[in-house]
Amino acid sequence: MVSGAHTRVATSHTTHQTDPMTETETIAYDVVVLGAGPVGENLADRTRAAGLTTAVVESELIGGECSYWACMPSKALLRPVIARADARRVPGLSQSVQGPLDAAAVLAHRNYYTSEWKDDGQVDWLESIGADIYRGHGRLTGERTVTVTAPDGERRVLTARHAVAVSTGSRAQLPDLPGLADIKPWTSREATSAQSVPGRLVVVGGGVVATEMATAWQALGSKVTVLVRGKGLLNRMEPFAGELVAEALNEAGADVRTGTSVVSVSRENGSVVVVTDRGDRIEADEILFATGRAPRTDDIGLDTVGLEPGGWLAVDDSLRVTGTDWLYAVGDVNHRALLTHEGKYQARIAGAAIAARASGTTTPASEPWGAHAATADHAAVPQVVFTDPEAAAVGLSLAEAEQAGHRVRAVDVEFSSVAGAGLYADGYRGRARMVVDLEEEILRGVTFVGPGVGELIHSATIAVAGQVPISRLWHAVPPYPTISEVWLRLLEAYRG
Numbered sequence: 001m002v003s004g005a006h007t008r009v010a011t012s013h014t015t016h017q018t019d020p021m022t023e024t025e026t027i028a029y030d031v032v033v034l035g036a037g038p039v040g041e042n043l044a045d046r047t048r049a050a051g052l053t054t055a056v057v058e059s060e061l062i063g064g065e066c067s068y069w070a071c072m073p074s075k076a077l078l079r080p081v082i083a084r085a086d087a088r089r090v091p092g093l094s095q096s097v098q099g100p101l102d103a104a105a106v107l108a109h110r111n112y113y114t115s116e117w118k119d120d121g122q123v124d125w126l127e128s129i130g131a132d133i134y135r136g137h138g139r140l141t142g143e144r145t146v147t148v149t150a151p152d153g154e155r156r157v158l159t160a161r162h163a164v165a166v167s168t169g170s171r172a173q174l175p176d177l178p179g180l181a182d183i184k185p186w187t188s189r190e191a192t193s194a195q196s197v198p199g200r201l202v203v204v205g206g207g208v209v210a211t212e213m214a215t216a217w218q219a220l221g222s223k224v225t226v227l228v229r230g231k232g233l234l235n236r237m238e239p240f241a242g243e244l245v246a247e248a249l250n251e252a253g254a255d256v257r258t259g260t261s262v263v264s265v266s267r268e269n270g271s272v273v274v275v276t277d278r279g280d281r282i283e284a285d286e287i288l289f290a291t292g293r294a295p296r297t298d299d300i301g302l303d304t305v306g307l308e309p310g311g312w313l314a315v316d317d318s319l320r321v322t323g324t325d326w327l328y329a330v331g332d333v334n335h336r337a338l339l340t341h342e343g344k345y346q347a348r349i350a351g352a353a354i355a356a357r358a359s360g361t362t363t364p365a366s367e368p369w370g371a372h373a374a375t376a377d378h379a380a381v382p383q384v385v386f387t388d389p390e391a392a393a394v395g396l397s398l399a400e401a402e403q404a405g406h407r408v409r410a411v412d413v414e415f416s417s418v419a420g421a422g423l424y425a426d427g428y429r430g431r432a433r434m435v436v437d438l439e440e441e442i443l444r445g446v447t448f449v450g451p452g453v454g455e456l457i458h459s460a461t462i463a464v465a466g467q468v469p470i471s472r473l474w475h476a477v478p479p480y481p482t483i484s485e486v487w488l489r490l491l492e493a494y495r496g
């Protein structure tokens, strides 16, 4: 049944009441999920599977940032870029792929992947699992209570018998520069949804979004300048990741300037004018600020339940907000790992924890993720940066492992020593590092940089998350001649 302004209410398993004074309807559920990005959707899936009535509140598009302005569109833009780069490294094929990309076709393909920014498919899916969707802005208005204001102003109060899960995600954070709003800068939203290729693009930032979008738009025809405040790119990874990606971006024609901050931006005759602290003046058609993320918690009523609005929400390993027994914060909003796959992992755990607590059990043996603890978030988060070359890492970098007090040794190998890598790409350039815990003889972290390594990282995730002893890794025999043989080279280098 669809009622109100784009508000869907199922009546079969919920309790309704209407306040005669305010005429506000109150509807009771077992679980209320605030925000229907990938994380909210997955959490609802778990609580519905456990038989709990579940309402999902969404103010924009069901599917969230990931489907429309992040993972999906960015990877749809990058796939042809990386496929062409790979093909250009294969003798006999290279000559056929020297031409430019068909930018219009790439953008159209990206539009297809975002379903033209329509969420009908995801609505159908949520309905198919029996969750009720409420369109509108949701705010906590007290313990276990969420008030939804629909686009037409109609308000509904949803109460949760067992849990409210906040999965409102994050938004782009812009620096505090005078006049910035007036020049209409790109954030990740515009960078992933633009319908034409800017002639000149300045990218501010050196993280994942900055490097991926610089790679995509440079290949699509923009002249890209990357301005990085720090010493290099991708500074959360091993230093060689950023070095190899910067080298490749420069070779592709981009201009990567490190140790450079923006001091002012303006628009003059339609062009963006950027002045840096080094005195450079750069003109461009667009400027992308990829300068971090902020939690979407400023307007969700946290103050009504004694929490500070605007911050990341601290949680325990079952994703329950510290100091509460009914409020969960899952996905980007808790700042444990701003990645879709980690948020979905958390959603599976939080969903199982909510269901177990609702039924009075805490460790149902049937749950494959065990005792409802998001342990991987601490030690084994995998991430792929879809640049050319790709950078992929899991677990701790050498510096992080040392900081955490582990006694470790870094083992490095060039992919040039791997036969399969040479076959994959002529003159394959890339490096691998494993960080070995010398006391426990297990891996604390692994990093691969090179073409095609995104598909290799899950092998490392299994080794790190499974704490596989080095002595057993020798028996995980990589097939010849594949890039995976880098594992053998790493083990040989460790043995010495």
Ligand SMILES: Cc1cc2nc3c(=O)[nH]c(=O)nc-3n(C[C@H](O)[C@H](O)[C@H](O)COP(=O)(O)OP(=O)(O)OC[C@H]3O[C@@H](n4cnc5c(N)ncnc54)[C@H](O)[C@@H]3O)c2cc1C
Residues within 6 Å of the ligand: 034, 035, 036, 037, 038, 039, 040, 057, 058, 059, 060, 061, 062, 063, 064, 065, 066, 067, 069, 070, 071, 072, 074, 075, 136, 137, 138, 139, 167, 168, 169, 170, 188, 192, 209, 296, 299, 300, 330, 331, 332, 333, 337, 338, 339, 340, 341, 342, 343
């Ligand atoms: C450019 C870019 C590329 C990325 N690429 C990748 C990638 O390749 N792989 C990867 O793993 N991660 C990637 N990420 C990260 C990924 O997008 C996020 O980790 C993921 O979207 C987080 O999911 P979420 O459900 O927590 O939040 P979101 O996806 O942000 O969803 C939150 C939802 O809550 C809704 N909402 C917010 N406030 C309210 C409210 N008050 N009432 C109702 N609804 C509300 C929002 O409208 C939104 O739909 C990328 C991020 C960016 C910016």
